[in-house]
Amino acid sequence: MTQMFNKNEKLTLYDPLTDLPNRSLLNERLTHELNLARRYQRAGIILFLDLDHFKEINESLGHLVGDQILIETAQRLQSLLRESDTAVRLENDEFVIISSAQDGIYFDSTDQSHAIAEKIIKVILEPYFIGEHELHISASIGITLYTGIDESVDLLLKKADSAMYKAKEAGRNTYRFYQQSIQESVDDKLDIASNLRKAISNNELSIQYQPQHSDKNTIIGVEALLRWDNPNLGQLSPTHFISVAEESYLIIELEQWALETVCKQINLWDKQNIIIPLIAINISPKQFHLPDFASNFSHTVLEHQINPSRLMLEITEITFLDNIEEAIDKMHALKQKGFKFSLDDFGTGYSSLTYLKRLSFDQLKLEQSLIKKFIDQPTDVAFVKAIISMAKGLGLDLIAEGVETGEHLAFLSDFECNGYQGNYFSKPLSNKQLSKYIKAANKKHLY
Ligand code: C2E
Ligand code: MG
Numbered sequence: 001m002t003q004m005f006n007k008n009e010k011l012t013l014y015d016p017l018t019d020l021p022n023r024s025l026l027n028e029r030l031t032h033e034l035n036l037a038r039r040y041q042r043a044g045i046i047l048f049l050d051l052d053h054f055k056e057i058n059e060s061l062g063h064l065v066g067d068q069i070l071i072e073t074a075q076r077l078q079s080l081l082r083e084s085d086t087a088v089r090l091e092n093d094e095f096v097i098i099s100s101a102q103d104g105i106y107f108d109s110t111d112q113s114h115a116i117a118e119k120i121i122k123v124i125l126e127p128y129f130i131g132e133h134e135l136h137i138s139a140s141i142g143i144t145l146y147t148g149i150d151e152s153v154d155l156l157l158k159k160a161d162s163a164m165y166k167a168k169e170a171g172r173n174t175y176r177f178y179q180q181s182i183q184e185s186v187d188d189k190l191d192i193a194s195n196l197r198k199a200i201s202n203n204e205l206s207i208q209y210q211p212q213h214s215d216k217n218t219i220i221g222v223e224a225l226l227r228w229d230n231p232n233l234g235q236l237s238p239t240h241f242i243s244v245a246e247e248s249y250l251i252i253e254l255e256q257w258a259l260e261t262v263c264k265q266i267n268l269w270d271k272q273n274i275i276i277p278l279i280a281i282n283i284s285p286k287q288f289h290l291p292d293f294a295s296n297f298s299h300t301v302l303e304h305q306i307n308p309s310r311l312m313l314e315i316t317e318i319t320f321l322d323n324i325e326e327a328i329d330k331m332h333a334l335k336q337k338g339f340k341f342s343l344d345d346f347g348t349g350y351s352s353l354t355y356l357k358r359l360s361f362d363q364l365k366l367e368q369s370l371i372k373k374f375i376d377q378p379t380d381v382a383f384v385k386a387i388i389s390m391a392k393g394l395g396l397d398l399i400a401e402g403v404e405t406g407e408h409l410a411f412l413s414d415f416e417c418n419g420y421q422g423n424y425f426s427k428p429l430s431n432k433q434l435s436k437y438i439k440a441a442n443k444k445h446l447y
């Protein structure tokens with residue numbers, strides 16, 4: 001936040017050493033933030049930062065060096081913050097960062113604070129070059145969230161301060177939440193993340209394949225789904241670990257592994273004359289946004305000598321919400337090579353027709369929650385019917401996901417849906433089970 005002040009105001013509201021707002025301005029801003037949070041039902045974040053072992057450095061190298069560290073810390077903090085955030089120097093080596101949440105969801109703020117704290121820890125760990133010294137410093141951070149309800153500025157700062165002490169007790173160079181429940185969920189995530197990091201080398205990952213059937217009951221393809229069998233955590237569905245993998249960027253490694261595994265499996269099946277026409281693979285937004293995603297993806301597939309037209313890349317709307325041009329370019333590059341694209345989980349979220357017009361999808365997947373509830377809801381029936389006829393009108397193939405019963409199937413086929421995936425046909429299968437499934441289908445001349 002930048003504001004114009006006269007000289008006197010500047011002296012009373014800003015710290016002369018670092019030029020950051022001081023405690024008085026913090027009080028003013030935080031009071032204002034709490035009012036906004038209350039009025040618009042927002043949740044914001046307070047981070048209380050204290051440099052580790054600053055006192056020792058200050059005493060051994062002198063105050064001039066100490067001052068330079070504080071000035072540079074202030075600059076580093078400011079370089080990370082958004083326009084609407086405020087970094088404050090409280091006193092000595094204590095800083096406070098207020099970050100107002102963009103929207104009103106409490107748990108979004110938890111994720112956001114997690115991300116800000118990680119960034120701060122990282123930026124402080126960069127070496128400080130002061131005079132002839134190269135100094136390595138770390139920070140401990142306490143975090144609390146605010147919603148403006150029954151909270152005073154003093155109380156919030158005390159909470160953040162006490163969380164900072166927990167970070168010190170935990171060995172410094174880390175962050176802790178004041179709220180125990182949030183801390184526990186963060187710990188769970190970290191536990192998952194650290195286990196997941198070893199999952200590839202420990203051979204704990206596998207791929208299952210769920211068959212997709214046409215309206216004539218032939219097998220038109222399979223969707224590759226990631227599975228993780230961990231000795232401590234048990235078997236985990238991607239719904240438990242994909243979000244953690246995305247937050248920690250482990251997803252990129254996981255998906256590269258998944259793509260290579262799927263490519264090797266396609267070649268093995270081909271050799272056994274088990275020909276699967278289309279293999280769908282899920283692409284996370286993080287992977288899609290990598291600058292060299294298109295070239296890396298096609299490089300891997302071509303390296304395994306697989307015809308790209310056999311691969312269906314499933315992406316969800318969130319992937320292109322904030323940058324449709326990027327999606328147009330990347331999809332175009334991959335489609336030129338022959339790859340196909342499916343819009344996954346359509347019918348929830350934005351489901352905007354604009355995207356369908358501008359992005360050249362081959363297939364639309366009807367979100368499974370729609371199928372489950374639509375049978376007794378007339379408006380949902382109309383909605384599903386409209387999506388099916390729209391997909392047809394646009395020349396898109398359609399797959400209804402989560403088809404669990406004969407009733408679901410009968411309903412969908414009345415609307416002339418032409419593709420189905422779900423437990424009614426088969427649960428996701430291991431590669432061996434899928435081979436058997438296809439052989440059995442061949443025998444019944446279904447395939
Ligand atoms: P999705 O892409 O929408 O995949 C379909 C999910 O629905 C799968 O869950 C599948 O097991 C489940 N499913 C299929 N038929 C039925 C049914 O009849 N009833 C019910 N209740 N569920 C059914 P799964 O395997 O747990 O995967 C969840 C999500 O995780 C996937 O949703 C996908 O978004 C993501 N995912 C899976 N593998 C990968 C991967 O390799 N990369 C990425 N980025 N995401 C993946
Ligand atoms: Mg999918």
Ligand code: MG
Nearest residue numbers: 344345365401
């Ligand atoms: Mg889906």
